[in-house]
Amino acid sequence: MIHRLSILLRPEALHIPDGFLSAPVSIVGWILAVIIIGYALRQTREHLGERQIPVLGVLAAFIFAAQAINFPVAGGTSGHMLGGALAAIVLGPWSAVLVMTAVIGLQALLFQDGGLLVMGWNIVNMGVLTILTGSLVYRFLNGRLGRSRTSLIIGGAVGAWLSVEIAALATAVELAASGTTPLNIGLTAMLGVHALIGIGEAIISVGALLLIHSTRPDLLEMGETAPGQSSARWIGAGLALAVIVAVFSFAASGSPDGLERVAEDQAFIDTALDPVYNIFPDYTLPFIGNETISGILAVVLGTMIVFGLLYLFGRVLRRRTAG
Amino acid sequence: MHIHLVDQYQAGSSIIHRRDPRIKVGLTLLFILTASLLPFGAFGAYAVLFATVMAVAVVSGVGVSYVLKRSFIALPFALAAITLPFTIPGETLLTVPVFGGIIITIEGTIRFASILIKSWISVQMAILMVAVTPFPDMLWGLRALYIPQPLISIISFMYRYLFVLSDEVLRLLRARASRSAAVPGKRSGGTILWRGKVAGRMAGSLMLRSFERSERIYNAMASRGYQGKFRSFARPSLNSTDYLFLMLGIMFFGSILVVSFT
Numbered sequence: 001m002i003h004r005l006s007i008l009l010r011p012e013a014l015h016i017p018d019g020f021l022s023a024p025v026s027i028v029g030w031i032l033a034v035i036i037i038g039y040a041l042r043q044t045r046e047h048l049g050e051r052q053i054p055v056l057g058v059l060a061a062f063i064f065a066a067q068a069i070n071f072p073v074a075g076g077t078s079g080h081m082l083g084g085a086l087a088a089i090v091l092g093p094w095s096a097v098l099v100m101t102a103v104i105g106l107q108a109l110l111f112q113d114g115g116l117l118v119m120g121w122n123i124v125n126m127g128v129l130t131i132l133t134g135s136l137v138y139r140f141l142n143g144r145l146g147r148s149r150t151s152l153i154i155g156g157a158v159g160a161w162l163s164v165e166i167a168a169l170a171t172a173v174e175l176a177a178s179g180t181t182p183l184n185i186g187l188t189a190m191l192g193v194h195a196l197i198g199i200g201e202a203i204i205s206v207g208a209l210l211l212i213h214s215t216r217p218d219l220l221e222m223g224e225t226a227p228g229q230s231s232a233r234w235i236g237a238g239l240a241l242a243v244i245v246a247v248f249s250f251a252a253s254g255s256p257d258g259l260e261r262v263a264e265d266q267a268f269i270d271t272a273l274d275p276v277y278n279i280f281p282d283y284t285l286p287f288i289g290n291e292t293i294s295g296i297l298a299v300v301l302g303t304m305i306v307f308g309l310l311y312l313f314g315r316v317l318r319r320r321t322a323g
Numbered sequence: 324m325h326i327h328l329v330d331q332y333q334a335g336s337s338i339i340h341r342r343d344p345r346i347k348v349g350l351t352l353l354f355i356l357t358a359s360l361l362p363f364g365a366f367g368a369y370a371v372l373f374a375t376v377m378a379v380a381v382v383s384g385v386g387v388s389y390v391l392k393r394s395f396i397a398l399p400f401a402l403a404a405i406t407l408p409f410t411i412p413g414e415t416l417l418t419v420p421v422f423g424g425i426i427i428t429i430e431g432t433i434r435f436a437s438i439l440i441k442s443w444i445s446v447q448m449a450i451l452m453v454a455v456t457p458f459p460d461m462l463w464g465l466r467a468l469y470i471p472q473p474l475i476s477i478i479s480f481m482y483r484y485l486f487v488l489s490d491e492v493l494r495l496l497r498a499r500a501s502r503s504a505a506v507p508g509k510r511s512g513g514t515i516l517w518r519g520k521v522a523g524r525m526a527g528s529l530m531l532r533s534f535e536r537s538e539r540i541y542n543a544m545a546s547r548g549y550q551g552k553f554r555s556f557a558r559p560s561l562n563s564t565d566y567l568f569l570m571l572g573i574m575f576f577g578s579i580l581v582v583s584f585t
Binding site for chain 1: 330331351352355356358359360393396397400403404406407410434438439441442443445446449450453458461471473474476477478479480481482483484485487488489491492495496512515516518519520521522523524525526527528529530531533534536537538540541544545549550551553
């Protein structure tokens, strides 16, 4: 009964079923999810040790159960909570990632709430993006506004609301990249509906945070000092940067650059050889259905690959000079 | 009052039930992948896959009606694709005489129908997989697909306590309901903000209780020798029927894909 209850009340539009995302898009989601889960497992093992499984397991059960706690809003609809932001604030980012992954995995496996092939993106949307957004926004606002009860409320509310919106944004982008929903319609619908759902998330999350703050503030302290805050900040900043770069790439001109223009004018452009091997031909990802998103994603992935390579290179260099 | 969060497993001893969980999970994933890779409009291939689902439902004894009834769960999400008949360019199917004539295209309708059918048959196979595989076996099957052991353990622990915590939520909701008297005709229930905060405090108190419960559980485990890893008995290896199913499955899905792309 409780599951039927929670099915009706959950923001169903975020649990993507199989068939709505194309296979290549799904695989990208899985790659991201696998990398992030692997990192989260390492971080939490160091921090929690033997407690890792019992604590995270029970808290995952809590999140699942808490998603059924609702409050009537109007005319039969209810507000309720996804739980990513709350988990991130109280547990720290990487524990929260594992907790939400377990919840999403179980919902898909046992209740077919969310597909199996598309679970990678469901995990990234509801388990990673909500957590990074909730955690970073809360810490930023709470820190800037003085760490009082008021700043807790503001940070928690804004963090929770934004976490739902970001997850909705990502879902709309994935649907558009798969050719299922046009980007403009998807964005409007997703962001619009979840702006309301996010209010429910914000109110419940803040209510929970206030109770924890007044009875066990040490738990909130533990959440603040959980490991991986800096890596969460880096990853969040990296993702935000990638998004900004991508959005600005929109403004990039389609006209040929200097050399290409001269080659065209002097008619020697045909002597150019084709590359042996195309990764992102013409700054696009050929398997993505939507041209705009294809271009944006190519820029984002390209930026991340360059960043990743530079980072690895830097680490190798540091080890060489240190050793 | 006990929660009716039921395990979806339907006990049986059919040839499907007796397969190794790795085969059941692996073939389900291959099935869903095949459905996903099929081009739009390959209705013949979709029918073949649907027939496969029905055959498995019958052979395993789970029953066609059980699968069909539960398969409509993803229906609300169909709204995501509902604009396709209107936005995908192509030959006009019909024109709706509102707002100056909205065109519905054939290509758009085919794509819309394809997405819905693919999603529907994928869900059905997932329902069957859960119906013929007990949950612990399913987790073990996932382990064999290289999902990390700590994550599997967390999920299995979560499953163990799901029912306990869901019962607590039911008690919380019942307690709230029994304190929520309303006089007919008079407004009651406070403001939305107040109701939301009450719900929030319910969630918060449940979180605290879960934390403290997890501490007690860990202490109980540690005092019984827990050192961070679960140990389990060795599992049987794949037998010849399992390999047969695997090979037939791969050939079957492969040929469907090859045929539909030619």
